[in-house]
Amino acid sequence: MWSRRQSRLRRVACGVEELRCRRREREAALRKARREQQLVSKRLLREDPEEAVGEDAATILGETEIQQFLRLAQRGTEEKEREKALVTLRRGLQHLETQQTFIRLEGSMRTLVGLLTCNRALLQLEAARCLHELSHSEQSAVAEACLPATSYLLTYLCGHSSDFIELCLYTLGNLIVESGAVRRQLLPQGIIPALASCIQSPHVAVLEAVGYALSQLLQAKEAPEEIIPSILNSTMPQHMLQLMQPGPKLNPGVAVEFAWCLHYFICSQVNNTLLITHGALSTLGLLLLDLAEVVQRTEDAGLELLACPVIRCLSNLLTEVAVEDVGGQMQLQDERVVAALFILLEFFLQKQPRLLPEGLWLLNNLTANSPTSCTSLLSLDLVEPLLQLLSLSNVVSILVLTVLCNVAEKGPAYCQRLWPGPLLPCLLNTVTFSDTEVVGQSLELLQLLFFYQPEAAQAFLQQSGLQALERHQEEVQLQDRVHALQQIALHS
Numbered sequence: 001m002w003s004r005r006q007s008r009l010r011r012v013a014c015g016v017e018e019l020r021c022r023r024r025e026r027e028a029a030l031r032k033a034r035r036e037q038q039l040v041s042k043r044l045l046r047e048d049p050e051e052a053v054g055e056d057a058a059t060i061l062g063e064t065e066i067q068q069f070l071r072l073a074q075r076g077t078e079e080k081e082r083e084k085a086l087v088t089l090r091r092g093l094q095h096l097e098t099q100q101t102f103i104r105l106e107g108s109m110r111t112l113v114g115l116l117t118c119n120r121a122l123l124q125l126e127a128a129r130c131l132h133e134l135s136h137s138e139q140s141a142v143a144e145a146c147l148p149a150t151s152y153l154l155t156y157l158c159g160h161s162s163d164f165i166e167l168c169l170y171t172l173g174n175l176i177v178e179s180g181a182v183r184r185q186l187l188p189q190g191i192i193p194a195l196a197s198c199i200q201s202p203h204v205a206v207l208e209a210v211g212y213a214l215s216q217l218l219q220a221k222e223a224p225e226e227i228i229p230s231i232l233n234s235t236m237p238q239h240m241l242q243l244m245q246p247g248p249k250l251n252p253g254v255a256v257e258f259a260w261c262l263h264y265f266i267c268s269q270v271n272n273t274l275l276i277t278h279g280a281l282s283t284l285g286l287l288l289l290d291l292a293e294v295v296q297r298t299e300d301a302g303l304e305l306l307a308c309p310v311i312r313c314l315s316n317l318l319t320e321v322a323v324e325d326v327g328g329q330m331q332l333q334d335e336r337v338v339a340a341l342f343i344l345l346e347f348f349l350q351k352q353p354r355l356l357p358e359g360l361w362l363l364n365n366l367t368a369n370s371p372t373s374c375t376s377l378l379s380l381d382l383v384e385p386l387l388q389l390l391s392l393s394n395v396v397s398i399l400v401l402t403v404l405c406n407v408a409e410k411g412p413a414y415c416q417r418l419w420p421g422p423l424l425p426c427l428l429n430t431v432t433f434s435d436t437e438v439v440g441q442s443l444e445l446l447q448l449l450f451f452y453q454p455e456a457a458q459a460f461l462q463q464s465g466l467q468a469l470e471r472h473q474e475e476v477q478l479q480d481r482v483h484a485l486q487q488i489a490l491h492s
Contacts, residue, residue, distance in 0.1 A: 042174045043212055044136045045167060061092035066102055070111045073127075079120060086115065086126035093133040102134070103145035113149050121161075128153075128167050135174035143178035150175065150186055157194045162203040169198065169209035177216040183227075191217070192230050199239045204251050207243060211257025218264035228270045237265070237275060241283050246290035252306060255287070259309035266316045276317060284314045285337055292340035295347045304352045307344055311358045318365040335376035338366065342382055349389070356392065360399035367406040371414075374407045378417045383407075387426045394435040401430070401441040408448035415452035423449070424459055 061069070069092075072085035092098040102108050115127035131149050134142055153168045172191070175182045195217075198210045214236075217227055231237070240258045244250070262280065266272055287310050295303060341363055348355040366373040377383065386404065390397045404423070407414050430442040450457040 042136050042177065043170050045132060045170055059092055060095045061089070061098045061101065063101055063105060066092070066098070066105060066108065070108060073115055073123070074111055079122065082120075083122050083126055086123065086130060090126060090130045090133055093130055096137065096139065099134055099137050099142045100139070103142055109145055109148055113152065116149060116152055125164060125167075128156075128164065128171065132167060132171045132174070135171045135178075140178050143175050144181050146171075146175055147182060147185055150182065151189050154186070154189055154191060154194050157198055162201070162206050165198065165201070166203075166205045166209045169206070169213045173209070173213035173216040176213065177219065180220070180222070183217070183220055183222070187226070192227070192234065192236075196234045196236050196239075199236055199243075204254060207251070207254045208257055211254060211261055215257060215261045215264060218261055218268070223264070224268040224270050228265060228268050232265070232271050232274055237278055241278055241280060244283050244287060246286050250290075252302075256306050256309065259287075259306060259313065262313050263309045263316075266313055272317060272320045276320065280313070281317055284310055284317070288314065288344070289336060289340045292343040295343055303347070304355055307348075308355055308358060311344075311355075311362045315358075315362040315365045318362075318368075335380060338363075338373055338376040338382070339380055341366070342380070342385065345389075346385075353392070356389070357395050357399055360389075360396065360403065364399060364403050364406065367403055371410050374410050374414055377403075377407060378414065383418065384422055387422055390426055390430060394433070394438050397430060397433070397435075397438045398441050401438070401445055405441065405445050405448060408445060408452065412452040415449055415456075419449060419453050419456045420459070424456060428460075 066089065069085040069089040073082045073089070076082040076085065093102060112127055112130055115123050116131065118124060118127075131146055131153070134146055137143060150172070153172055156168050157165055159165055172186070176186065176191075195210055195214055198206060199214075201207055201210070214231075217223065218231075220227060240261060244255050244258050244262070262275070262284075265275060266280075287306070291303060291307050291310065341359060345356060345359045345363075348359055363377075367377065377386075383404070386400050389400050404418070408418060427442050427446055431439055431446075433439055433442075446460070450460070
């Protein structure tokens with residue numbers, strides 16, 4: 001009898017470890033997809049109401065017209081006339097055809113850089129806006145043509161005009177993401193110290209632009225080796241976490257930008273221990289509580305913009321450290337965290353179903369190595385709300401079942417809270433699914449439940465459970481588990 005129970009336990013442990021391996025593979029794929037998706041993002045600042053109608057309102061400019069407007073901007077007798085010429089050029093540069101013509105013209109970029117560095121503030125601003133239009137181009141050759149201007153854009157980050165600094169930051173952010181040549185030039189020119197200075201700005205618009213430029217830099221393929229170590233050795237991470245602290249001073253736009261920056265830091269795995277030491281887990285946990293509180297007061301659908309990176313950051317950091325090992329930081333095993341996560345899951349279900357897997361991924365990582373989190377889930381009567389999600393999709397079903405496996409593997413006391421109840425009827429349903437991964441996870445949960453709660457196996461037999469399993473006996477991926485479960489049920 002004892003040897004059979006040992007055998008069952010080894011099977012269970014092996015199955016759970018296999019599931020965890022598959023989970024880690026899915027997590028890696030998700031992080032990779034997010035990184036690749038963000039690499040192509042750019043931002044465009046156009047605050048002129050006359051331009052709100054879009055690119056169709058602008059005229060495509062030919063070589064002669066571009067030369068004429070550059071000459072007029074450079075040598076016009078009236079400043080208003082010179083500014084107007086640059087405005088017309090800028091609007092023309094909204095078109096790819098004009099951009100390509102502009103970079104082919106000999107001396108055009110030199111003239112534009114000259115206007116950027118002149119002593120006329122309005123001309124400088126319009127020249128910077130022209131560069132901004134070029135930085136937003138869909139062709140990397142256009143971005144690389146802006147290389148002669150990057151050192152000046154960096155210099156102006158130390159200026160006094162917050163609007164001008166914001167424009168330079170977004171332009172640099174657009175250029176960073178487009179080309180390795182641009183990044184190779186910006187790094188020795190001092191973009192990291194420049195961003196470290198700008199992150200201390202009192203202006204919200206500047207801080208948001210810093211977050212954007214930094215997130216673009218962090219996504220470069222060479223970032224883990226050549227960029228992130230330098231940033232982690234600066235004061236930027238501490239400032240970044242301060243800007244994400246919940247409270248009356250928290251700006252949602254700024255918090256979103258820096259939450260994604262933190263996500264890219266964590267995904268690089270360069271030094272997550274340092275981030276935890278700086279209080280990243282505490283900040284993220286408090287943000288999660290704050291978001292759950294806000295969700296209950298408002299139906300603002302924009303909340304997911306912050307909730308998504310916060311949940312991803314927490315999920316990834318929890319793979320580095322067990323919940324109970326967080327130490328002096330905010331106690332993530334506090335049941336308020338589990339309660340807050342379920343409030344957000346309900347919000348996602350109603351407003352943003354695509355984010356449900358994100359929240360369930362975090363719940364999986366919270367419960368994987370934490371008996372305290374599992375206890376919170378049970379004491380708050382959250383098993384039934386979890387089971388109600390099983391019908392949504394295979395992805396959601398797998399995550400729900402994985403979370404319940406985490407609870408069941410903690411031992412007999414936890415399984416006693418899972419059965420009797422609605423769990424067994426739900427599992428009798430999921431083992432009939434066509435998706436082998438959903439069925440496999442259901443079998444794993446049944447195996448744990450039967451091992452720690454033999455009475456559940458008897459109930460399973462009485463409810464025609466073995467007949468439900470028979471349909472999977474010929475499926476190679478499931479044969480061993482089906483056979484093991486049949487043996488456990490029959491000998492319980």
